[in-house]
Amino acid sequence: MAMTSSERLRLIKTAVILGVVFIGIQFIRPELKNPPVTADLQAPPEVKQILKTSCYSCHSNETKLPWFDEVAPAYWIATSDVKEARKHLNFSEIGKLRVAQQKGLLFEAISNIQTGAMPLPSYRRVHPGSRVTLAQMAVLKSWLNPPAPTGAANTSAADAGYERWIQASSVVPDVHPSPNGIEFMPDYRNWKVISCTDRFDNHTMREILGNDIAVKAIAENHINPWPDGTAFAKVAWRQLPDGKGIIRTGAFIQVEFMIRDSDKYASTKGWGWARWRGADLVPYGKDAAFTSECINCHAPVRNSDYVYTLPIGGQQ
Ligand code: HEC
Numbered sequence: 001m002a003m004t005s006s007e008r009l010r011l012i013k014t015a016v017i018l019g020v021v022f023i024g025i026q027f028i029r030p031e032l033k034n035p036p037v038t039a040d041l042q043a044p045p046e047v048k049q050i051l052k053t054s055c056y057s058c059h060s061n062e063t064k065l066p067w068f069d070e071v072a073p074a075y076w077i078a079t080s081d082v083k084e085a086r087k088h089l090n091f092s093e094i095g096k097l098r099v100a101q102q103k104g105l106l107f108e109a110i111s112n113i114q115t116g117a118m119p120l121p122s123y124r125r126v127h128p129g130s131r132v133t134l135a136q137m138a139v140l141k142s143w144l145n146p147p148a149p150t151g152a153a154n155t156s157a158a159d160a161g162y163e164r165w166i167q168a169s170s171v172v173p174d175v176h177p178s179p180n181g182i183e184f185m186p187d188y189r190n191w192k193v194i195s196c197t198d199r200f201d202n203h204t205m206r207e208i209l210g211n212d213i214a215v216k217a218i219a220e221n222h223i224n225p226w227p228d229g230t231a232f233a234k235v236a237w238r239q240l241p242d243g244k245g246i247i248r249t250g251a252f253i254q255v256e257f258m259i260r261d262s263d264k265y266a267s268t269k270g271w272g273w274a275r276w277r278g279a280d281l282v283p284y285g286k287d288a289a290f291t292s293e294c295i296n297c298h299a300p301v302r303n304s305d306y307v308y309t310l311p312i313g314g315q316q
């Protein structure tokens, strides 16, 4: 089909205008600087390589844009991504943070990769090489979290420990009271599990149990404040991977209690705090002042009566 000459003219005009606009927008360039690298992440080369390939173009001061990102409007998106990304996590400055903060950020980084949130999906589509493979993921994980010891000897020792823990519920062990006078409560093993958490950063598995009063309070939704008589136990075990992808309970680490009595424990926020460590249940703390450690760390949840664990689903 032949075009009329006026149609052809209109097409050429449109093309010229688009071309001029395209060239014009190239001059609108928000500045993107690479500030000096002051405290770069300390990590083995194989780890660094993965992060450099997949994350550094946004999360560092070493941004190198490929040519197609240098062209507006892609350039605008890239610069705003980089600026936003550096605010959240900057590998070139991460060394300034405390070690615990760095570790927290790195865990967040790994879980962002795992959920597919990072690298940004829009970026991954145009930069397929930035996708973190399963093998690379394994490298990152074992760097942050070297595998816990495994092996048959370990496993059977731990099984025996767990077995003893279950059997012992009927035996009252000879355990010294906590320095603030709180007696050990062997019966906690018969309480109800309210929540279960594990922290893959320090290889522990934790179970939070509540006594009958706690369970009733949850059912009736009277949990702020918790009624007098409420008691919680938090038990921690080491994680013991069996080498087949299953994590079992390893050695018993400790059990901690919070016991509610607003008069008796008025000076410690209405809760009695106590902790016993190790298989032989040694009371924790030189003197009663150890409770300030507990309270300080539970203070962020003072609005929920110093209790972290929220019963899932409320009504049980
Ligand atoms: C194309 C740029 C880009 C790349 C590449 C990229 N990110 Fe991000 N990242 C962002 C932006 C933008 C944000 C902030 C906005 C958001 O959370 O979506 C962000 C946020 C984050 C956050 C904070 C999330 C939060 O909820 O606070 C983490 C952690 C993170 N990125 C990790 C990574 C890791 C690890 C990689 C590499 C595997 C990576 N990112 C690659 C752009 C990028």
Ligand code: HEC
Binding pocket: 197, 206, 208, 232, 233, 234, 256, 257, 258, 273, 274, 275, 284, 290, 291, 293, 294, 295, 297, 298, 306, 307, 308, 309, 310
């Ligand atoms: C480093 C911070 C920290 C310190 C110190 C701490 N706790 Fe906790 N505690 C927590 C967190 C966080 C939870 C929530 C459960 C979890 O994530 O394991 C918790 C949960 C508990 C629970 C289960 C009820 C609840 O609040 O969820 C008990 C019982 C408990 N802690 C007792 C103690 C005692 C006793 C001490 C002092 C000897 C203590 N804690 C010191 C952080 C701390």
